Amino acid sequence: MTPRARQQTPAAAQSRAAVSPDTSSSIDPREFRRTLGRFATGVTVITTVSGATVHGMTANAFMSVSLDPPLVTVAVDHRARMHRLLEETGRYGVSILAENQELLARHFGGRPQVSEEPRFEWQHGLPLIEGAVAHLVCRIVQAVPAGDHTLFIGQVEHLDCRDGAPLLFYGGNYRCLEVQLHDSGAWWW
Structure with a gap:
């Protein structure tokens, strides 16, 4: 053990253990949605092809996961048709x-x-x-059940982007980004 090794506290040990969600939560789902709606997100359309038919779904529950390998994830409700299609198409x-x-x-x-x-x-x-500010093509490498959704983790096989302002989602409404110019000396970066 090195001189700088830390002792593991019971709280740290518990945070590393797999924890099952408590399904008897007293959190009101509408209030949960309203509260998390205060987190501004970008807006994506997730697409796949089954046979000759294109299927798409708007999603703002999308994020990057890893740089190496390049991974992203999208959360899809178990009841959504896209859920079944992603399981089929991969x-x-x-x-x-x-x-x-x-x-x-x-x-x-x-x-x-x-x-x-x-x-x-x-x-x-x-x-x-067509015309989106960024595109990614992903191969599903893992599907992780998470409550009433599944996180479809995809390894990025292709990407591109262009200049342009993104569409945002905030407080249950679509918004646009307002660019504000500031004196760079006033900011920490």
Whole structure:
């Protein structure tokens, strides 16, 4: 043991142990959703292909997981058709939407927009939303059950991005990023 080795406290040992979620929570699901809605996120459309049919779903429960290997994850409700499709296809595309693509977010969120026909560009056999600020093509390497969702962890096989402002989701509404210019000397970085 080195002189700087730390003793493991009971709390630290417990935090490393696998903990099962308590399903008897007193947290109101609506209040949980409202509270977490205060965390601004980007808006993505997750896509896959089954046969000759393109399927898409709007998701803001998306994040990076690892740089090496490059991994991302998306959370998908067990009841969603996309859940079954991802289990079948084993691959998905991610389009990070631009600020002018709110109608597409609504379309793939279950509110079809008659005036907004989705246009795709294809990369590595998967459809990606044309005009999005970023694209990723992923192969599912792990599916982790998490409550009423599954985390589909995907290894990134292709990516690209372009300049542009993203579409955001905050407080249950779509928003746009406001860019504010500040004196760089006033910030910690």
